[in-house]
Amino acid sequence: MQRPSNPYSSAEIDRSSLERDNDERMIELASSGEARFVPIDSEKNLVRSGGSPEAVFLQGMMGRAVANIADHSIFLGYVDGAPYFAIDITGKDTPASGLGEFVDLRQVGALLFAKEGSILAYARGMTYWHRRHKFCGVCGAITKVVKGGHVRRCTNEACKTEHFPRTDPAVIMLVHHGDKCLLGRGKHFPRGMHSTLAGFVEPGESFEDAVAREVYEEVKVRVKNVTYRSSQPWPFPASVMIGFHAEAESLDFEVNLDELASARWLSREELRPENMPKDGSFFMPRRDSIARRLIEEWLGHEAGPSING
Numbered sequence: 001m002q003r004p005s006n007p008y009s010s011a012e013i014d015r016s017s018l019e020r021d022n023d024e025r026m027i028e029l030a031s032s033g034e035a036r037f038v039p040i041d042s043e044k045n046l047v048r049s050g051g052s053p054e055a056v057f058l059q060g061m062m063g064r065a066v067a068n069i070a071d072h073s074i075f076l077g078y079v080d081g082a083p084y085f086a087i088d089i090t091g092k093d094t095p096a097s098g099l100g101e102f103v104d105l106r107q108v109g110a111l112l113f114a115k116e117g118s119i120l121a122y123a124r125g126m127t128y129w130h131r132r133h134k135f136c137g138v139c140g141a142i143t144k145v146v147k148g149g150h151v152r153r154c155t156n157e158a159c160k161t162e163h164f165p166r167t168d169p170a171v172i173m174l175v176h177h178g179d180k181c182l183l184g185r186g187k188h189f190p191r192g193m194h195s196t197l198a199g200f201v202e203p204g205e206s207f208e209d210a211v212a213r214e215v216y217e218e219v220k221v222r223v224k225n226v227t228y229r230s231s232q233p234w235p236f237p238a239s240v241m242i243g244f245h246a247e248a249e250s251l252d253f254e255v256n257l258d259e260l261a262s263a264r265w266l267s268r269e270e271l272r273p274e275n276m277p278k279d280g281s282f283f284m285p286r287r288d289s290i291a292r293r294l295i296e297e298w299l300g301h302e303a304g305p306s307i308n309g
């Protein structure tokens with residue numbers, strides 16, 4: 001059975017990746033009346049607030065005017081038949097700012113319709129990559145934008161290296177043993193928040209290897225039966241979270257204080273909503289996060305995270 005996808009997943013976006021190779025088609029789409037532009041200013045997305053927040057997509061004359069001010073348009077694909085483009089207007093004076101407010105997507109993501117959240121996350125991830133890859137990492141020459149904004153090619157004729165948008169995989173895992181699961185507190189977590197363990201995958205590692213290494217590094221626990229659950233795009237700034245359940249070999253653990261502030265085993269009983277302390281001294285991650293879903297699934301609540309749409 002197909003389980004529900006996590007917030008920011010982009011199943012409803014037809015990326016139409018083969019069209020990116022056709023420069024003329026890209027120009028034609030961007031100048032068509034159907035085009036929608038997703039403006040980004042310093043990693044922030046444009047949202048209209050008041051009541052429930054809504055993503056602002058620019059179209060028509062306004063859209064094209066703002067797109068002309070941006071350095072380039074990045075083809076995201078089609079949503080409900082309309083072509084969408086991300087445009088980075090950081091540091092530029094445009095009329096877009098009169099249409100809403102630029103906010104960090106994580107502040108409003110859980111309140112947006114799922115489809116809008118996906119488009120905004122995708123646009124944010126792409127513009128972030130472009131801003132950090134203006135120069136070739138091989139020879140240092142300037143790179144130019146090609147393939148609808150999905151490649152930056154080195155302009156040095158002797159080099160011509162193509163650079164692709166990067167997504168850094170991170171594993172996130174709920175460690176459990178019998179009727180208990182292990183939740184930790186990162187050093188920068190808000191007071192009271194406890195979550196699953198997580199960490200970046202290193203070169204030469206499988207996801208399962210990374211799960212075992214990260215758990216051992218953080219709490220000195222050996223795990224077995226590492227099973228994949230689901231994944232979540234996390235372009236804050238450039239990750240995808242790959243979620244697992246992993247069984248601890250024993251309840252013994254030792255927190256590595258260089259990595260975590262604390263960790264503790266919690267029983268299913270302790271995690272029942274009615275047993276949660278009301279003073280904020282313990283709470284779980286937000287409902288739109290894969291961390292929360294991994295915990296809820298282990299508790300036996302199969303439903304995906306609650307989000308609009």
Ligand SMILES: [Zn+2]
Binds near residue numbers: 161
């Ligand atoms: Zn180069």
